[in-house]
Amino acid sequence: MIVDALFSPFAEFEFMRRALVGVFALALGGAPIGVLLLLRRMSLVGDAMAHAILPGAAIGFLVSGLNLFAMTFGGLIAGFSVAILAGLVTRDTELREDATLAAFYLISLALGVAIVSIRGTNIDLLHVLFGDVLAMDGATLMVIAFNATLTLVVLAVIWRPLVVECVDPLFLRAVSRAGAPVHLVFLALVVVNLVNGFQALGTLLAVGLMVLPAGIARFWSRDITAMLAVAVAAAAASGYAGLVLSFHTRVPAGPAIILVAAALYFLSLVFGRAGGLWSRLFPAPHLEA
């Protein structure tokens, strides 16, 4: 019976299988990016970037309706522009990255909602804001899988300077000129994955499958490699459980996925082995040395 509830939705319905593959791909690409956002103290930057892609996607919508390719393309352009502009403003002025991004993302969000409202209905706006993981077609799935693959390959290439820039930026600056380009490439990867999540989760929740798994991972490991594994597993598990939950209830798929991730997050917050609340409240006896 329970087995039936857990597996039959995917056995019976193709759109559920597509959605499952889609969220697994999102987990593979997005969760590692989320971990790096967390370690670079940029979780809220990721959130801001998610809103920044909205006007581009909205212009895509304006030009060709609810066409995911046009909206993705527009989102990429808008996201890159804001990422690069914010990066340049941060590097060349005294305004910090958080302040710069806050300004850019507020402008983008207002612009995006305005553009969608001009042409579309409230339902279109809802779709743009919250996505629809169950409506993905095969081509969309290919785009998502491609982006996830691209993310993993590029991360592997820039991994070493990216990590050193987090731990000891001054050292990287002393031994190499890779710092600035690596930072920009990383921002680009953030945009790619937000646009990716945008298809399934919408502009407001896309960052959820990146940031929440990273937070979960932080409570289970103090080693970056293990954190990546935990984050990907947590994101994939949230995706699966969220789809099942959504199938059996009236909760839409996007919020269901994020709510499952949130539940895992709170469980980790309490029971996590690496600094969870439980181990703080009821510490094990101290060691001899």
Place this chain on the structure above:
Amino acid sequence: MTAVSQLTFDDLTLGYERHPAVHHLTGTVEAGALLAVIGPNGAGKSTLLRAIAGILPPLAGTIARNGLDPRDIAYLPQIAEIDRSFPIPVFDFVSTGLWRTRGAFGRIGEAERGRIGHALSAVGLNGFERRGIGTLSGGQTQRMLFARMLLQDASVIVLDEPFNAIDSKTVEDLFALVAHWHGEGRTIVVALHDLDLVRARFPQTLLLARTPVAWGATAQVLTADNMLAARRMCEAFDDHAAACAAPSRAA
């Protein structure tokens, strides 16, 4: 044998937003020198070291490095901007010292692992390989930074107050490394405040108080008159200072 000058300062002025922190410094550091840079707080010691490492461009004048790329200079900042909460083990952190030979993609193979292990034992951090960098004490962190510098294998080494808030045993161990580097003919510039250590161990000293007060053999620099002169130099920027009138060749 005539000494080769490794670092040559020519009428060098360094500073922030036009205010000089090091004013009209001229002189040379010979290859293989062990130079102490001393002076009161705000004298421009850190500023000079940052400029040597190529992080701070001069306001005027030049630094010649005898053909050395600034990136080949090992530089230890006074307050390392290390994110100690980053989840990375000591071994991996120290391995970044091999950057100039391994770069962003080079493999860390058996030989490199051996060198990293040697560097860790040289600073007395055996057994700390898999520990997270956040678990180290202040002295251990400094030892770890020295291990990374060992791997950098640089011919010019610049240390900014490396022995601050470090116990005497650690200072002794770390200075032994400095002495060893000196013995290998590397050029070493160290900013510090411990005058006893300077007298005992450093052949050359530069006394800086924004303008250079004295530069030469340590015994001749560390005189009561010089120290008094250095202390008198004011520390604060004057917001209304006029442009410097001293003849200066633009950088």
